[in-house]
Amino acid sequence: MTGTTAENGSSPTMSRRQVNEAFAGILIGMLVGILSTSVVNTSLPRIVSDLHGDQSTLTWIVTGALLTTTVSTPIWGKLADLFNRRRLLQIALAIFIAGSLAAGFAHEPTLMIGARLIQGVGTGGLMALSQVAIADIISPRERGKYMGVLGAVVVTGTAGGPLLGGFVTDTVGWRWNFYLVIPVAVIAMIVIQLKLIVPTRRGATNIDYAGSILLIAAISTLLIWLSLGGKQFAWESLLSWCLGVGAVVLIVVTLIVESKVKNPVLPLHMFRQRTFTLAVVASVSVGIVIYSVSIFLSQYMQLSRGATATGAGLITLPQVACNLIASTVVGALISRTGKWKRWLITGASLLTVGVFLLSTLRVDTPFTVIFLATPLVGLGLGMLMQNLTLVVQNSASVLEIGAASSATTFFRSLGGVLAVTVFGAVLSTRVDTEIEQGLQQAGIARSASGLTDGNLPNLPALSDQVRNTVESAYGQGVGEVFLYSVPFAVIALICTIFMPNAVLGTKTGIQQLSDIVLDTPSNDLDTVNVPRHSEKLGAEREMALAEYSGSGSDRVTSAASPPNTSSS
Template identity: 50%
Template sequence: MTTPHPVAGAKPAMSHRQVLEALSGLILGMFVSMLASTVVSSSLPVIVHDLGGDQAAFTWVVTATLLTTAISTPIWGKLADLFNRKLLYQLAIVIFVLATAAAGFSQSPEMLITFRAVQGLGAGGLAALSQVLMADILSPRERGKYMGLFGAVMAVATVGGPLLGGVLTDAWGWRWNFYVALPVAILALIMVQKTLHLAAVVRRKVSIDYLGIVLLSVAVSLLLIWVTVAGTSFDWWSVPTLLMVGGALLAAVLFVIVELRSKEPLVPLSLFRNRTFTLAVVASIATGIAMFGASVFLSQYMQLARGATPTQSGLMTIPMIAGLLAASIVIGWLISRFGRWKVYLIAGGVLLIAGSYTLSTIHYDTNFVLVSLYMFLLGAGVGMTMQNLVLIVQNTCKPGEIGVASSGVTFFRSLGGTIGVAVMGAALAAKVIELMKQQMSDLVAAITSLGDQAPYWQAQLSSGTMPQVSDMPHALRVIVEDIYAQGISHSFLFAVPFAVISLIAIVFIPNTPLTRMTNTERQHAGEADLATVSVAEGMEVLTATGSIPVAGATAEAGRRGPDEG
């Protein structure tokens, strides 16, 4: 049996305690970003209503963050391969939290959307850099159980956020949702500074792909704007559609051309030669749609289709988070324990399909036990796939591309979520308008029966702003709940085909065993192998040319004299 030798230049393996200390700041940073994101999820219907926004505004409050997160993620990943990763992580925390706090002062939907877009810039850094920093500290084999820990923290923030947001909204108003993360963010900055110690990144000439950033932003933004406003502001088949879709396609083609020519491409297209990366990207798109779509539209379902308050809405989404929590922890531990990952990813893909489809069947009066089961299935599917798709990509990519490869998967997951939320939001808005027209006679009868309150509720429904269903009289509330329940279940149907594609992609991902070497160790091993090969080749050349003595030649030369030969 061969005994493995330590890698030259690599640090000794870290103990469990040292790993936990190094990860504490990262975990707290991820916690504050998740908390700041989820704390507003249960109160978004109230926020948009108070600011006078409609369904399109609601969708853009969410997609603005997702869009800038998606676009900035590969940028942060590229910077992680060039600059001090610890400093970049701290910068991302600062950007995220300051933008979140500023959003608390919003006076209009447009102002809120702007600050949420800036918030996404920081979120992209936290999402990409946390994966890169973990790869510096842990091997893929060991990373599974610690990713389970990250999943657990994310689940706690996802459970606690809506609950805390609901309580704050009902007690002191929704603006406090944006201020609550500030003290936690300060603590996270201190923890990262004290506990995270990394080897210095070798400095080299930096070239940022600014043109690629602009083209990618234009392509995605045009597509999202078209999906959001088509069918309401103009017809699906119209000149504006042609201009927007054509512009998006042109920008996308130019982006590919620029990336092929760029010295430091934003998304290196060479990564797609790696079959694991390509298939993981396809699978990540569906995971993003399920994850972000569920978090956005389930809160709407609870408040607009079941008349829940923000606090009740947070409590009612716990089954989905329980599924995510259980799957993240248990599957992460199993992967680290046995080194097998594919069977769990396939199971996760199946659960994504089951959760998305069953949620497309819900109505306003569906037994909540069944709704809870459907949410649990979807949460478990996300928990099994989300972190582990990044893990298997990190296991096969080159050590020098760990940042851009990790952020690449995260980017496409965020992009999938962005487009998914926009499409689902557009489908919901269109379905609600259609059902409102179909049930106009029932709505008129219900409003007429309200007597003196009839003009007020008629103005509320005709204003186009998002209604606050929990305050409506029962006769009107039942009709509106039914309309929104059908619209939301209809929107979940759009996630099903993407979930099927995700499962197919997972099935064809090569079942590569997980290595026990950290990214730093792999890099040192590669350098050592290169040095060994270089020395061996040099010896062969010198021997062939007679420039150095070979075995037996030294003794012969000694017998000759210095002037002989």
């Protein structure tokens, strides 16, 4: 009998077919989470109108989901180190389904925003737990090609979500954007329940409640300040100062508490490891670049080159296609050769060149530059995003792989929020300055220009002279935003260069845990990523024995056997 636990109680093994089936369930769950964030983008004006909301409603529908997704990610990751990953995935899917149902039935703005907050919590779990579950059943050496497929799904969901959402909204109504993902989520729950074989953990006796609450409060305050500053309130206002200072104080208190508790939700000692620290810095930088390109390139096409929303979306197809190719092909090559560092360096280099080309954008820049830059950005992101998580998982202790994996996602999202907020403010200031200068040179008063403060310009309604001024201003402003993004791409490149070129392990997370519990021989320690220091090993084994228990097919009671990778 393959793919199950032997009768003598050996560690659970999975055949190649069972691994692929379990991976398919994880992928479906990940796709559901991604679609929840992208499918509503094209429906937002209709949603806000039908619910009789305002601009604040639209902002919170987007920001609320982003807020809870980002804040909950590290907490889900830590829970994955304490409890059964399969149950946690199903809980995250259940929360997501509840949020989706509530959003579909919402009949006023407050209910819609609350539903999106709930949906975001489930999405955070899906994003964090999917990568942790993959680490359980697939070794780092084999994980490259699976991470490549995972990256392709991320890109497909992100790019295809707005198109799907627009079609559904125009045909059967925006509420079905929330309803349609529910049966897909149910399918994911069923597949995960039937096919994902993971150990059962008893969990820690002392959960870091204080750290969790402080982390939620700190990051929520920071994100609210960054997301709404300059829009809902002025940056120099009293509310802005209170939120900014409050965020700093809460972050400091959180770090103090996390450095003292026994089982922190964000283990600060991981930052002593060079690979983890460099990967986190690279993830922040990559997040800044990703969001800059995805948001500001669209604004450039629509407000500087007069493209429609559909046209602005189509201009990103070369980037999407190259991202898909790079993530799948490079992932397969990493699994085949075990070499990963060259691809991270190559990806960061291509990303730097691509963003530098975008920094030259102006109102009259040839489209050739865009068609050359966007594929380079796509190739760079395809080589970087999922493989940064792979490197972190390979270097982390199996007992903290959840916290380590979720950290890359968390900091990438945090970088995205910083990019949208800070660069958005830079763009707004630069555009206003350029428009004022252009109107003065043309002898046109602002009041007579047809431009409204606080709103994006409606180009077809403007006179030719004013329209040319606006298009030139946005061309200049967006180009400068990309110029400010270049240093972050360079930082990501530097981080990849200085990452230790560690060999990818050949054991799954289940086998590594079994090795710790069952007193792994010292000559095998390098392959399971457990430090050689005997005291450290003893502490990790004690933790594993304290946290691990199981029955039936989930129990480890004897020496780990290698996974059966033959086809069933």
